[in-house]
Structures are given as C-alpha cells and as structure tokens.
Amino acid sequence: MFSISQDFAPPFKLISPFFILGGVFYLLASIYIFFFTADNLFVQDTKVLSFVHLYLLGFVMMVIFGAMAQLVPVVLEVGHSAVELFYAIWPLLGIGTLLMAVGFLGYPALLPYGGTVVLISMMIFVMEIFSTIKKVKKFSLVISSVLISNTFLFFGIIFGLTMALGYAGVIEVDIISLLRSHVYLVIGGYIIVTLMGLSVVLLPMFGLSHGFSMRPLEISITLMSISVVLVVISSFVQYFFIEYTAYALAVISMFIYFYMTYTIFKTRARKEIDIYVMSLFFGYISMVVAVTFGVLYLFISYEPLLLASGWLMFFGFFGFVITGHMYKIIPFLVWFERFSPLVGKQKVPMLADMLPKKSSHAQFVFGAIGVSIIALAILMQNDTMIKAGASFLVVGAFALFRNVFFMINYK
Amino acid sequence: MYSKEELLLAISTVIDPEVGFNLVEMGLIYDASCDDEGNVKVTMTLSTKACPMHQMIVQWVRESVEKMANIKSVDVEVVWEPAWNITMADENVKKALGA
Numbered sequence: 001m002f003s004i005s006q007d008f009a010p011p012f013k014l015i016s017p018f019f020i021l022g023g024v025f026y027l028l029a030s031i032y033i034f035f036f037t038a039d040n041l042f043v044q045d046t047k048v049l050s051f052v053h054l055y056l057l058g059f060v061m062m063v064i065f066g067a068m069a070q071l072v073p074v075v076l077e078v079g080h081s082a083v084e085l086f087y088a089i090w091p092l093l094g095i096g097t098l099l100m101a102v103g104f105l106g107y108p109a110l111l112p113y114g115g116t117v118v119l120i121s122m123m124i125f126v127m128e129i130f131s132t133i134k135k136v137k138k139f140s141l142v143i144s145s146v147l148i149s150n151t152f153l154f155f156g157i158i159f160g161l162t163m164a165l166g167y168a169g170v171i172e173v174d175i176i177s178l179l180r181s182h183v184y185l186v187i188g189g190y191i192i193v194t195l196m197g198l199s200v201v202l203l204p205m206f207g208l209s210h211g212f213s214m215r216p217l218e219i220s221i222t223l224m225s226i227s228v229v230l231v232v233i234s235s236f237v238q239y240f241f242i243e244y245t246a247y248a249l250a251v252i253s254m255f256i257y258f259y260m261t262y263t264i265f266k267t268r269a270r271k272e273i274d275i276y277v278m279s280l281f282f283g284y285i286s287m288v289v290a291v292t293f294g295v296l297y298l299f300i301s302y303e304p305l306l307l308a309s310g311w312l313m314f315f316g317f318f319g320f321v322i323t324g325h326m327y328k329i330i331p332f333l334v335w336f337e338r339f340s341p342l343v344g345k346q347k348v349p350m351l352a353d354m355l356p357k358k359s360s361h362a363q364f365v366f367g368a369i370g371v372s373i374i375a376l377a378i379l380m381q382n383d384t385m386i387k388a389g390a391s392f393l394v395v396g397a398f399a400l401f402r403n404v405f406f407m408i409n410y411k
Numbered sequence: 412m413y414s415k416e417e418l419l420l421a422i423s424t425v426i427d428p429e430v431g432f433n434l435v436e437m438g439l440i441y442d443a444s445c446d447d448e449g450n451v452k453v454t455m456t457l458s459t460k461a462c463p464m465h466q467m468i469v470q471w472v473r474e475s476v477e478k479m480a481n482i483k484s485v486d487v488e489v490v491w492e493p494a495w496n497i498t499m500a501d502e503n504v505k506k507a508l509g510a
Contacts, residue, residue, distance in 0.1 A: 009463070074463045205459045208430070208508070210496040269497035270430070271509025332463065335428060340467055344424075344474055350431045 010069050010083045012337040016408055017090045018066020019330055023397075023404040025058025025097065026319075030397035033374065033390035038381040041307055044179075048307075050104035052314070056186070057097040057118060060318050064194060065089055065125055067329055072132055075142050075201055081131035085124050092121035100164070108168045115164030122157045126150050141214055145197025145221050152189025152228055156182055177235040184231040187313075188224055188250060195321060196221055196257055203261060206276060206328055207268030216260040223253035247298060254291045258284060274352075275360040279324025282368050286316025289375075308378040315371045315393075323367070323400060327360055330407040338411070349410075356406040359399050367396030413479065418443035418451065421479055425471045428464075430508070434472065438499030441490065443476075449483035451476050456495045465489070 032051050041048065069086045073079055099114025129150045136143055159182040166173040200217050203209065230246035261284055293309035296302075331354035339348040370393030377385030422443065423435040434440055434455065442454040453472055457465060473485045497510045504510075 070463070074461050201461045205461055206429075208458055208497060208510075210494065269500075269505075269508050269510040332429075336463075336467075339428075340464075343467075343471060348428070350426075351428050352431070 009073065009336060010080065010086065012333050014083065014086050015066050015069050015333060018062050018069070018086075019326060019404055020408070021090055021094050022059050022063035022066065022322075022326075023401040025054060025062060025094075026323075027394070027397040027401050029055035029059060030370075030390065030393040033393060034387060036386055036390075038377070038383045038386060041378065041381075042303055043306060043310075046104045046106070050101045052310075053104065054097060054101040055314060056191075056318075057093060057100065060191060060314070060322060061122075062090065062093055062097075063322050063326065064191070065093065067198075067325065068125075068129070068194075070329065070333060071198060071201070072129065072146070075146065075198070076132060076136050078132060078135040080128065081135065082128055085128045089121050089125050092117050092124070096121055103164075103167075111164040111168045112161075112170055115161040119157050119161045122153060126154050141218055141221070142197050142201055145193055148221065148225055149190045149193035149197065152185045152193065152225075155232075156185030156190060159185060181232045181235040184228050184246075188231075189228040191318060192254075193221055193224055195318075196224070199261060199321075200264070202325065202328075203264045203280075204268070206270070207264065208270045209264045209268040212260075212263045212267045216256050216263070220253045220257040220260060223249045223256070227253060244298070247294075251291055251295055254287065258288055275327050275355065275357075275364055276324045278361075278364055279320045279327070282364070282371075283317045283320035283324065286312045286320065286371065290317060304379050304381060308375050311378055312371070312375050316375070319371070320364075320367070323363070326400075326404065327355055327407075330404065331355060331410070334407060334410055354407055354410045356403050359403050359406065363396045363399035363403060365396075366392045366399065370394075370396055412447055412449055412481065413445040413451070415443050417479075418445060418453070418476060421475050422453065422472055424475050425468065427458075427468070430458075430504075432500075432504050432507075434468070436501040436504050438501070438504075439495060440472075445482075449481045451482060451485045453485065453487045454490055455487065456490055456493075458495050460491065 029051060032054060036047065036051075065086070069080070069083065096114050096117030096119075099110045099117060101114075103110035103114050129146065133143065133147055133150075139147075159178050162171070162173055163175055163178045163182055165171045166175045166178070196217060200214065204212070227246045227249035230242050230249070234243035234246060261280075290309045290312035293305045293312065297305040297309060328351075331351045334354060335349070335351055342348050370389045370391070373385055373389030373392060376382075377389055419435050419440060422440055423433045425434045426432065427434065427437060430437070437458070439457060440453065440455045443451065445451045453476065455469075455472060457468065462468070469487050469489060472487050476482060476485045497505060497508070500508075500510075
C-alpha cells in the first residue's frame with residue numbers, strides 16, 4: 001500500500017526557521033533594491049552579485065530546502081535518511097549567505113569563507129537527499145527530477161566555491177567561463193528542474209487536477225538537463241554552436257513546461273482563484289516574459305533586457321511561485337503539528353482559515369506592482385522608477401514577513 | 412450488522428481540511444461492508460497519490476467506524492484503481508468547487 005507515515009514528517013520546529021529566515025532575506029533583498037541606480041546596473045556588478053546571492057541563497061534556496069524537508073517523504077514515499085541534519089542546514093546557509101553578500105559588496109576576503117559555509121550547508125542537504133533517494137525502490141519521473149536537480153546543485157556549488165576563491169584572489173581561474181556554468185547549474189539545473197518536478201505533484205494536488213499527460217514534463221526536464229550540460233561544456237570548449245544550442249533547448253524546455261502547467265490548470269476541479277492561484281498566475285506570466293526577454297537579448301544584445309529577464313525570472317517567477325506555495329505549505333505544517341491530534345475531539349480549523357486573507361492579498365498586489373515597475377525601470381534605465389518599484393516591493397515583503405508569523409503562530 | 416449506508420454515515424464525519432468536504436461527498440469512499448461479527452472493510456481512495464495526509468485520513472476513517480457500537484475490527488484499504496476524479500463527487504461539491 002502506498003503510505004506516507006506520520007513518522008516520516010519532520011517536526012515543525014525543524015522546518016519553521018527556513019520559512020522565517022526566507023521571509024527575512026526576502027525583506028532584506030527588497031530593501032537592497034533602494035541602493036541600486038540605473039547606471040550601475042550591469043550583470044557582473046558586485047552590487048548585483050551581492051543582491052543575487054542574498055535573494056537566491058537567502059530566500060529561494062532557504063525556502064526550497066525547508067519545503068523539501070517536508071516534501072521529500074511525500075514525493076519519494078520514504079522517510080528521510082537523517083532529517084536532523086536539517087537543523088544544521090539553515091544556520092549555515094544563513095551565515096554563508098550574509099558573508100557572501102557582504103563579501104561581494106567590498107570585502108572579497110570574506111567570499112571564500114562565505115562560499116565554504118554555503119558549500120558545507122548545501123553538501124549536507126545534497127548528501128541527505130542522495131542517501132534518502134538510495135532508499136527508493138521504484139523510480140518515477142518526479143524522483144528522477146529530484147536526483148537530477150541535486151546532482152546539478154552538487155556541481156553548481158563546487159563551481160561557485162571555485163569562483164569565490166578566484167574573486168578573493170586565492171586561486172587564478174577564468175571567472176567569466178565558470179560564472180556561466182555556475183549560474184546554469186544552480187538556476188537551470190537545480191532551481192528550475194526542482195520546480196518542474198515538484199509542480200507536477202503540488203499543482204494537481206492543490207487544484208484536484210486529473211487526466212493530464214506527464215509526457216511534456218519528461219520532455220522539458222530532459223531538454224533542460226541537456227541544456228545545462230551543454231552550457232557547462234561550452235564553458236570549457238569555446239564553441240559558439242554548443243552554447244546557442246543550449247540556450248535554444250532551455251527556451252524550448254521552459255515553453256513546454258509552461259504548456260504542462262497550463263494543461264494541469266485546465267484540468268483542475270478547484271476553480272477558486274485564491275492567493276495561491278493568483279501567485280502562480282503572476283509567477284508563470286513572469287516566466288514567459290522573462291524567457292522572451294532572454295531570447296530577445298540573444299538577438300539584440302541590449303544588456304537591460306538580460307537584467308530585466310533575470311529580474312522577472314527571480315522576483316517574478318521564483319518569488320511568486322515560492323510565496324504562493326508558502327501559503328499552502330506553512331498552514332499545512334502548522335495544522336499537522338497543532339490541530340491534527342485534535343481531530344474528532346474538538347472543532348479544528350480548515351487550512352484556508354489559517355491564511356491572513358487581506359494581508360496575503362496586499363502582499364500579492366504590492367509585490368506584483370513592485371516587480372512590474374522595476375522590470376520597466378530596468379528596461380528604461382530609470383532611477384526614480386527603481387525606487388518607486390522598491391517601495392511597493394518592500395511593503396509587500398513586510399506583509400509576507402507578517403503573514404509567515406501569522407500562520408506559524410495560528411492558534 | 413451495519414449496512415453500507417450506516418457505515419458511510421459514520422465515515423461522513425471525516426472532513427478533508429484542505430477542501431472542507433467530507434470524504435463520502437467527495438466520492439473517496441468506494442465501498443464499506445460489515446459482517447455479522449462486526450468486522451468492517453472499507454475500500455477508499457484519495458484525491459491524489461502524493462497526499463501528505465494519507466495516513467491521518469486513513470486513521471480518521473478507522474476511528475470514525477470504531478466509534479460505532481459492537482465493532483470488532485476495521486480494515487481500511489486504499490486503492491488507486493479506479494483513480495478518483497471530480498465526477499465521483501456529489502453535486503454540491505462540484506458546484507462549490509466550480510467543477
């Protein structure tokens with residue numbers, strides 16, 4: 001019998017710090033945007049690198065790791081190999097992120113330390129996931145996606161640490177070449193493949209979707225994986241054709257993935273448009289626009305297009321897909337811990353009751369306006385608009401921070 | 412000892428906290444029977460295989476039946492064939508969900 005044991009579920013005190021810290025880093029990253037001006041916005045600017053690490057490691061990775069602590073037993077149908085290791089992951093990832101963010105800002109000597117701490121944190125995560133996967137008897141597409149994404153993460157962080165040592169002047173490496181591999185391994189290989197794999201579990205589960213084909217997901221994960229491998233190869237073998245084939249495959253993969261989510265959405269039985277669905281809508285639309293901007297950049301090489309693409313991918317797609325799922329996962333975890341033992345003994349709340357409705361909608365509206373204004377500001381190279389967008393985003397980030405505490409403390 | 416309808420009535424006290432409907436009106440309970448000794452067999456499914464509440468829901472179903480008088484044992488079997496879909500739910504559920 002297919003069974004998810006309650007014994008497999010990690011305690012809430014193990015997972016909650018990931019979501020709290022994720023909220024803190026999201027807020028910090030939003031405030032950081034006030035310090036950008038249009039003229040210093042270019043991809044390799046150290047301020048941009050600091051911001052990207054603060055956001056991706058502190059918010060995106062932190063929340064994904066926390067969610068994986070809960071989702072891995074559900075997806076893999078086995079208990080964690082050593083779930084207690086998650087107690088070490090969040091402090092190390094938090095400290096490492098801060099060291100890296102400060103290091104990029106003007107203290108490069110901190111980068112190897114930050115990089116090493118992040119490396120240790122991620123290695124613990126990757127190894128725990130690998131040893132958990134070893135217990136799996138039958139591999140499904142979703143389990144394969146977890147294996148693939150974590151393998152890419154493993155190599156991505158090694159590339160990242162090598163670059164950190166290069167930035168700090170400890171070793172001599174071609175940072176430009178390594179950067180492309182690092183970005184692709186971590187973002188395309190880990191974050192996107194993870195989101196792809198988990199979304200075919202989570203989207204149908206929350207939307208009660210049935211009768212859709214998994215074939216598009218198989219194709220999109222395969223194409224994205226080939227793309228990542230080709231980009232890594234192209235970092236070492238300077239061959240134009242390999243690099244551009246990789247980009248083309250990544251674009252096709254993303255559009256097929258978008259089609260997949262569209263079919264899941266079309267077949268869902270739950271038609272309500274709640275904060276979860278609204279967040280997903282905004283996230284997926286941001287993704288399509290981001291990919292389109294990325295393709296345009298390949299043809300016209302206007303750097304603001306690349307920056308706007310990255311912005312929409314990070315704060316639009318990753319940001320909203322993750323915050324949307326936080327509104328589902330946190331109430332479930334709290335309910336599971338606090339209210340499930342009371343079922344049948346007294347009246348317990350529904351999961352939807354545990355959501356701060358007005359505040360979550362405020363977070364969505366302010367966040368979405370902020371992301372859109374900043375995307376335009378980047379394209380138009382307009383300082384005032386960056387500050388205006390940041391103002392909206394910070395209000396939205398405060399709301400998210402408040403909402404996390406509201407849900408965690410729901411009694 | 413108990414009819415299918417009586418068993419379903421007992422199981423209908425189990426509510427899915429995510430959607431807010433009971434398992435019977437969701438169409439998740441495929442069969443329920445009870446022999447003369449009070450041994451109950453419930454055949455059910457879940458709306459999705461990757462349901463993190465799987466074990467809890469099964470436990471709630473068992474407990475809801477055990478509350479009935481003279482029940483000796485409760486065997487809850489979760490099956491995936493036929494796979495659940497929204498057409499199995501009651502009209503009020505479909506209407507409320509917008510299906």
